[in-house]
Every structure is written in structure tokens, then in C-alpha cells.
Amino acid sequence: MNPDDAVVLLSGGMDSAVALAIARAEGARCHALSVAYGQRHTSELAAAALVARTLKAEQHKIVSVDLRAIGGSALTDDIAVPEAPSEGIPPTYVPARNTIMLALALGWAEVLGARRIVCGVNAVDYSGYPDCRPAFVEAFEALANVATRAGIEGRRIRIEAPLMHMGKDAIVQRGLELGVDFSQTVSCYQADIQGAACGQCDACRLRAEGFRAAGVADPTRYRDQGERG
Amino acid sequence: MNPDDAVVLLSGGMDSAVALAIARAEGARCHALSVAYGQRHTSELAAAALVARTLKAEQHKIVSVDLRAIGGSALTDDIAVPEAPSEGIPPTYVPARNTIMLALALGWAEVLGARRIVCGVNAVDYSGYPDCRPAFVEAFEALANVATRAGIEGRRIRIEAPLMHMGKDAIVQRGLELGVDFSQTVSCYQADIQGAACGQCDACRLRAEGFRAAGVADPTRYRDQGERG
Numbered sequence: 505m506n507p508d509d510a511v512v513l514l515s516g517g518m519d520s521a522v523a524l525a526i527a528r529a530e531g532a533r534c535h536a537l538s539v540a541y542g543q544r545h546t547s548e549l550a551a552a553a554l555v556a557r558t559l560k561a562e563q564h565k566i567v568s569v570d571l572r573a574i575g576g577s578a579l580t581d582d583i584a585v586p587e588a589p590s591e592g593i594p595p596t597y598v599p600a601r602n603t604i605m606l607a608l609a610l611g612w613a614e615v616l617g618a619r620r621i622v623c624g625v626n627a628v629d630y631s632g633y634p635d636c637r638p639a640f641v642e643a644f645e646a647l648a649n650v651a652t653r654a655g656i657e658g659r660r661i662r663i664e665a666p667l668m669h670m671g672k673d674a675i676v677q678r679g680l681e682l683g684v685d686f687s688q689t690v691s692c693y694q695a696d697i698q699g700a701a702c703g704q705c706d707a708c709r710l711r712a713e714g715f716r717a718a719g720v721a722d723p724t725r726y727r728d729q730g731e732r733g
Numbered sequence: 734m735n736p737d738d739a740v741v742l743l744s745g746g747m748d749s750a751v752a753l754a755i756a757r758a759e760g761a762r763c764h765a766l767s768v769a770y771g772q773r774h775t776s777e778l779a780a781a782a783l784v785a786r787t788l789k790a791e792q793h794k795i796v797s798v799d800l801r802a803i804g805g806s807a808l809t810d811d812i813a814v815p816e817a818p819s820e821g822i823p824p825t826y827v828p829a830r831n832t833i834m835l836a837l838a839l840g841w842a843e844v845l846g847a848r849r850i851v852c853g854v855n856a857v858d859y860s861g862y863p864d865c866r867p868a869f870v871e872a873f874e875a876l877a878n879v880a881t882r883a884g885i886e887g888r889r890i891r892i893e894a895p896l897m898h899m900g901k902d903a904i905v906q907r908g909l910e911l912g913v914d915f916s917q918t919v920s921c922y923q924a925d926i927q928g929a930a931c932g933q934c935d936a937c938r939l940r941a942e943g944f945r946a947a948g949v950a951d952p953t954r955y956r957d958q959g960e961r962g
Contacts, residue, residue: 569798574841600840603880607836611829612803634885643876650868
């Protein structure tokens with residue numbers, strides 16, 4: 505068992521990149537895991553590979569799970585991604601996505617003998633998503649410790665969400681301190697194949713606000729620079 | 734929301750078939766879910782389709798997740814399936830498999846508005862698997878109720894494991910009472926493409942013992958009938 509090994513869920517977006525950078529700064533050997541779940545924005549998987557290399561993860565693995573078969577989200581189905589803020593749980597919510605991703609991370613952690621699972625879940629900007637709250641992370645940790653060989657044998661598994669209570673501006677600043685190259689990350693829900701962003705969706709809006717609040721130039725590439733320039 | 738809708742995890746084996754039959758007998762509209770996870774014994778997915786039809790599930794869905802990428806099990810890797818009983822957690826344990834399958838069932842339940850998830854998990858015969866115990870099912874139910882829109886909105890989701898405390902013989906008897914055609918089910922960890930069983934692995938042994946203890950003829954087709962006849 506390697507108490508300093510961590511499986512890090514890496515989406516290719518900015519939050520999970522900063523979570524990886526934090527775990528690396530703490531000295532963890534990081535095994536980055538991305539999930540190809542049928543998302544529209546597959547350029548985020550290419551972004552994740554770049555981020556994993558820059559931040560010196562031990563390895564980067566992509567596991568496929570076909571969430572399109574389950575449906576129910578604007579990120580996997582032919583449902584429009586909203587381009588204005590809305591009330592309640594947004595249509596970009598993918599049912600049980602974080603549960604599924606953490607379950608896959610848990611499986612890999614068992615194989616590796618890793619006892620830390622790190623994710624970029626954040627309650628501040630995503631309060632509309634049920635699976636981005638502290639109660640969710642705590643419940644998953646409780647599950648992890650009864651679901652696994654490690655749990656049965658008394659080696660506690662921790663689920664860590666170091667960004668849980670940070671604002672987007674603090675996340676940007678922490679990432680810059682720790683060497684995250686945000687130009688490698690893709691946040692947009694409908695980024696094109698090269699990772700260029702729409703500039704309209706919730707994820708684009710939150711990202712832009714974060715950079716603005718942090719007083720830092722935003723390296724995001726937009727699809728139509730002219731229109732925004 | 735449909736309180737009488739249930740997502741039923743259906744592996745193609747005998748336990749989950751009986752779990753489906755029990756849910757149907759209780760009047761639930763059952764949505765059967767099988768997971769193609771890279772298992773050696775893909776004939777169980779064909780078996781699941783047959784069972785779903787016989788037991789009048791509303792629909793049967795197969796979701797793919799590539800657990801071979803994670804590895805660590807005799808069911809997905811080039812690790813031998815043991816052909817004699819062993820101590821502790823057996824090599825056929827797939828890390829976090831039931832967590833992953835329940836997570837997928839939870840996602841589909843959210844999309845359907847179903848508030849029951851039914852599985853064939855059984856603690857009696859599989860005491861070596863950490864994710865086949867009551868504590869696991871309880872922890873997953875707690876997670877489900879913080880991870881989902883339904884949970885947030887106060888519509889409780891239940892995880893049901895009606896076979897949890899039944900012996901294999903009782904499972905056989907209950908299944909026969911409820912119209913399960915066990916000849917459609919495949920239990921063997923290394924069944925061939927037609928579903929013929931090896932007769933040697935743990936799953937074959939437990940199944941044969943169940944039918945013997947129930948005093949019922951076992952309809953299992955073995956690969957080499959001559960050798961066992």
C-alpha cells in the first residue's frame with residue numbers, strides 16, 4: 505500500500521487541473537484518471553492529457569463509459585446547452601456523473617493500492633449540482649470504506665476535494681502559484697475539437713468571471729475571437 | 734416521478750434474475766440494466782436479455798464501461814479463474830464493480846424518475862466480496878440520497894437487495910415459484926460464447942450446490958457433459 509499515491513480525477517477543465525497541482529505540491533504520486541463518457545466536448549480529454557504531463561502525473565488513464573446510453577443531460581444528448589444563467593439544477597447536469605467517476609477512481613485506487621482520491625469538485629460555483637456538495641463527498645468516502653478490500657482491512661480511503669470551498673478567483677490564483685498552465689485547460693461545455701470555447705455557456709461564464717476577479721489575463725481561446733474582441 | 738418504477742441490475746446470472754422476479758411480483762415496472770464491463774463471460778449479457786423478456790421487464794439496456802482499463806481481476810484480465818475454493822477475497826473480485834454498477838443504475842434511475850434500485854447482491858455465498866454486504870448497500874443508499882436531484886428534493890431512493898440473506902437453495906426455490914427459467918441464466922465465470930459452463934469455478938460450484946440443496950434438477954449446460962456425466 506502506498507499512502508502517498510493518489511488517484512486524481514482529471515477532466516481537462518481548470519478545477520481538476522488545480523486539484524492535481526495541489527496534490528502534487530503535497531508530495532503525492534498522482535495517477536490521473538479521465539473518463540470518456542460520451543461528452544460533447546471531447547477536446548477536454550486531450551486537454552487532460554496535456555495537463556497530466558505538465559503537472560508530472562505518474563500516468564494518465566482514460567476509461568470509457570457510455571453515459572449516452574443513459575441520457576438525460578445536455579452534455580451527452582441532443583439537448584441544448586443553455587447560454588444564459590438559470591435557476592435550479594441545470595440541464596448540463598449529468599445524472600450521477602460524479603458518483604460514476606468516483607466509483608471508477610475507487611476501482612483504480614484499489615488496483616493501485618492508492619488510499620487518496622482527489623477531485624476538483626467545488627460547491628461555490630456549482631451549487632446547482634447535487635453531486636458537488638460536501639455531503640456528497642462525505643457520503644462517497646463512507647461508501648468507499650465499506651466497498652473495498654482496503655476498507656474491510658482497515659486502511660482508510662480518503663476522498664479529497666481541495667477546491668470545495670474556494671471561489672473561482674482563488675482557484676485561478678492557487679493554480680498559477682502551482683504552475684498550472686490554464687491555456688491547456690478546456691472549460692467550455694461545447695468546445696470545438698480544437699478546444700476553442702463558445703464564450704456563452706455557464707462554464708465559460710464562470711471561468712471568465714474567475715479570471716476577471718483574480719485580475720489575471722484569461723488565456724481561453726474562443727471560437728470567434730472577432731465577436732468578443 | 735414513478736414510485737413503482739425500479740431499475741433492476743441484471744447480470745444474466747441466477748441471483749439477479751430472481752431479484753427481478755421478486756420486484757415484478759411486487760408490482761414494480763422494471764427497467765433492466767446490464768453492464769458490459771469487459772467481462773470474459775459475455776454470454777451472460779445475452780442471458781440477461783432473455784431473462785428480461787421472460788420476466789416481462791419494461792425494457793433492457795446494456796451500458797458499456799471498460800473495466801479492463803482498470804484491471805485487477807480474474808474476470809477482466811489475464812489472471813486465471815480459480816477452480817478450487819480459496820480463503821479471503823477471491824481473484825474474481827472486480828474492484829469496485831458493484832459500486833460502479835449501482836452508480837450507473839442510479840444515473841438511469843434519475844433519468845427515468847425511478848426511486849427503487851434492485852440488485853441481486855447476496856452476503857451468504859459471497860462473503861469474500863466487500864461489496865456484497867448489508868453495510869455496502871446501506872452506504873450506497875445514503876450516497877444515492879445526497880447525490881441526486883431526487884435526494885435533494887426529498888424523494889427518497891431505495892437500494893433493495895432482496896436476496897441479501899437467502900441461501901442459494903432458497904434463491905432457487907423462490908425463483909421457481911416466480912417463473913424464473915434458470916436454463917436461461919449463466920453463472921459460470923468462464924462460460925463459453927454459447928453460455929456453456931466450466932463446472933469448476935466458484936460460481937459453478939455455488940450454483941450446483943444450490944440446486945442440489947433445493948432438491949431441484951439443475952438445467953445448467955456444461956461444456957463437456959461427458960466428463961461430468
